[in-house]
Amino acid sequence: MTSKGVVAVEALDRRYRGTIASGRWTLCLGAGLSRGLAPTWFDLTLEIVNHAFGASLNSAAFEALVNSSGWSLDAWIQAAANEYTTSGRSLDDFNDLLEAVLYREVRKAATGLSVERHLMRVLNNPTTAERRHVLQVCEFLEATYKTSSLLALVRILIQAAYADQKPNAIITFNADTFLETFIYLFLRRDHYNGPPPHSHPHYHYRTVSRPSYFANHRAQGTTSIFHCHGTIMPNEGSGTAPKDTRDRLVFLEAEYLRIAGTMASWPETLFLYHAQSTKMVFVGLSMADANIRRWLSATELELDAERDLISSGRRINPAHLWLTTRQADPVMNRIKLVSLLHLGVRPALIDSWHDLEPAMRNLLGL
Numbered sequence: 001m002t003s004k005g006v007v008a009v010e011a012l013d014r015r016y017r018g019t020i021a022s023g024r025w026t027l028c029l030g031a032g033l034s035r036g037l038a039p040t041w042f043d044l045t046l047e048i049v050n051h052a053f054g055a056s057l058n059s060a061a062f063e064a065l066v067n068s069s070g071w072s073l074d075a076w077i078q079a080a081a082n083e084y085t086t087s088g089r090s091l092d093d094f095n096d097l098l099e100a101v102l103y104r105e106v107r108k109a110a111t112g113l114s115v116e117r118h119l120m121r122v123l124n125n126p127t128t129a130e131r132r133h134v135l136q137v138c139e140f141l142e143a144t145y146k147t148s149s150l151l152a153l154v155r156i157l158i159q160a161a162y163a164d165q166k167p168n169a170i171i172t173f174n175a176d177t178f179l180e181t182f183i184y185l186f187l188r189r190d191h192y193n194g195p196p197p198h199s200h201p202h203y204h205y206r207t208v209s210r211p212s213y214f215a216n217h218r219a220q221g222t223t224s225i226f227h228c229h230g231t232i233m234p235n236e237g238s239g240t241a242p243k244d245t246r247d248r249l250v251f252l253e254a255e256y257l258r259i260a261g262t263m264a265s266w267p268e269t270l271f272l273y274h275a276q277s278t279k280m281v282f283v284g285l286s287m288a289d290a291n292i293r294r295w296l297s298a299t300e301l302e303l304d305a306e307r308d309l310i311s312s313g314r315r316i317n318p319a320h321l322w323l324t325t326r327q328a329d330p331v332m333n334r335i336k337l338v339s340l341l342h343l344g345v346r347p348a349l350i351d352s353w354h355d356l357e358p359a360m361r362n363l364l365g366l
Contacts, residue, residue, distance in 0.1 A: 006317055007338050009348040011359035016348075017366030020321070021165060024278040027157075028271075029172040029179070033284030036148050038102050038176050045073045047101050051081035052094075093247045095232065102176050110197035114348075115140045120234045123177075124243070126184040127200070131192060138189045139222070141182065150356035153283065154182045156364070159192070161204035161223075165300045165364050168278050170205070170225040171271060173289070175232045176250060180207050180225050207231070209245040211266045228267035254264060268295060275299040280320040281348075283356070287322055296320070301346065321348040324358065 009016050031041050039047065046062045049055060051076040057065065066076065084094045096218050103120070115136050122129040122137045129137075145151050172179065183205050191201035202221075209227040230248035273290070274280065278297050287293070318341060326349045327333050336347045350359045360366075 006297050006337065006341060006346060007334070008346060009321060009363075011323065011350050012355060013361055015360050020279050020281060021363075021365035024168040026274040026278045026280045027167045027170045028282045028285065029174060030283070030285030030289075031174055032174055034174060034178055035069040035152065035284075036145060036285060036362050037106055037150060037178055038174075038185070039105065039264070040081055040134065041073055044098075044101050048080045049097060052083045052095060052210065092246075094247065097348065098175070099232045099235065099251070100105055102232055109144050110140065113140065120187070120303050123181050123234050126181045127188075127203070131188075131198075134188050141185075147354060149284070149353050149356050150178055153360070154186060156357055156360045157183060157188060158206065158365075158366055159361075160364055162211055163364075163366055165366065166204065166223045167281075169223060169274055172225060172275065173229050173285075175227070175230055177207065177227075177231050177244070178234050180205055195343045202256065211270075211315050226270055228270065260329065267291070271295045272299060275320070275344075276302065282322045282345070285322070287345070292341060296340075296345065300342060300344035318344045318346045319366075321344040321349065321363070322346070323348050323356065325353065327350055327351070 009019065016104065032036070032239075038044075042063075043059075046057060046059060049062070050057055066073070071079075081091065081094050084097075085091065103123075106123075107116075107120070110119045116135050119137060120142070122133050126134070141151065151181075155167070157170075170179075173344055184203055187201045187203055204221075205223050205225055209231045210225040227245070230246065231244040232246055232249070233244040268291070272295055273295060285292070320343075322336075322340065322345050324336060326346050327336070332346075333349070341345065348363065349357070350356065
């Protein structure tokens with residue numbers, strides 16, 4: 001495979017307007033999308049390790065420890081989980097810790113505000129919460145996270161739904177449920193601001209975190225948000241078990257290795273299907289995940305064989321796009337361009353993450 005003729009997409013350039021508007025496309029999301037609302041993967045791991053071992057490592061000390069050990073962050077989370085189980089606590093206790101860390105920033109932002117009393121209850125049940133609470137939470141989110149990439153993407157996905165430009169699917173590797181929860185809340189607000197009757201809007205998107213649920217509960221005209229690594233929802237404090245899929249979490253190294261070593265696992269078959277049949281747009285991902293790279297490589301090898309047969313190996317620009325920021329160093333931009341060509345991916349460049357919303361509008365032709 002050669003890079004001759006391949007160029008990065010300038011995501012704000014009108015020459016690329018509608019690049020993903022025609023045909024089927026899939027949105028693939030990583031932890032970077034929730035920055036500011038949820039901790040980064042590094043910060044989450046640090047807090048969990050400190051809590052499990054009773055340590056007080058700061059970021060610099062933990063980074064040095066990670067670098068010197070050569071262990072991945074999921075290996076460190078596994079070590080913390082092992083400490084829980086060997087010291088008489090359970091994996092349920094460990095999952096409760098994960099929940100507390102994942103939603104701590106949002107809880108903290110609401111401290112002392114009138115929304116604090118019902119925020120977690122609304123986030124746990126966004127489609128059944130009281131209308132006045134929905135409106136109040138939406139106001140809180142817009143005031144607190146107005147520059148968030150997550151809220152920008154929520155606005156884009158709602159507009160794309162109204163314009164019949166929804167993705168064919170959304171595949172997320174995040175355990176938090178901020179994306180769909182915020183979509184539901186803002187769809188309800190739009191509905192309430194429109195003409196009556198005011199019952200429930202069409203939600204356009206739905207959460208799928210088990211393969212059996214997808215098989216048995218397909219909804220016509222609704223885009224699935226696939227949580228390949230399970231979900232943790234905030235407990236609304238009612239004493240009932242959260243309605244999530246903590247049993248399917250892929251936070252631990254053992255679970256990650258199980259997926260890597262299992263033929264035709266649900267995350268793998270789901271990803272391969274959409275990678276082979278749609279254009280994929282990656283947001284909030286470093287593209288360093290070994291499983292994603294392996295799956296993309298298998299897809300590209302298959303497509304390369306088709307190109308050799310049909311078009312004598314004529315090189316085309318990769319269909320999959322990686323939304324990423326432009327570097328000041330042109331050498332680094334060149335590295336970003338060529339580093340993923342063997343995986344069938346090229347960068348779609350933006351100057352900063354504040355450009356995510358206009359960039360997606362341009363690529364969708366909205």
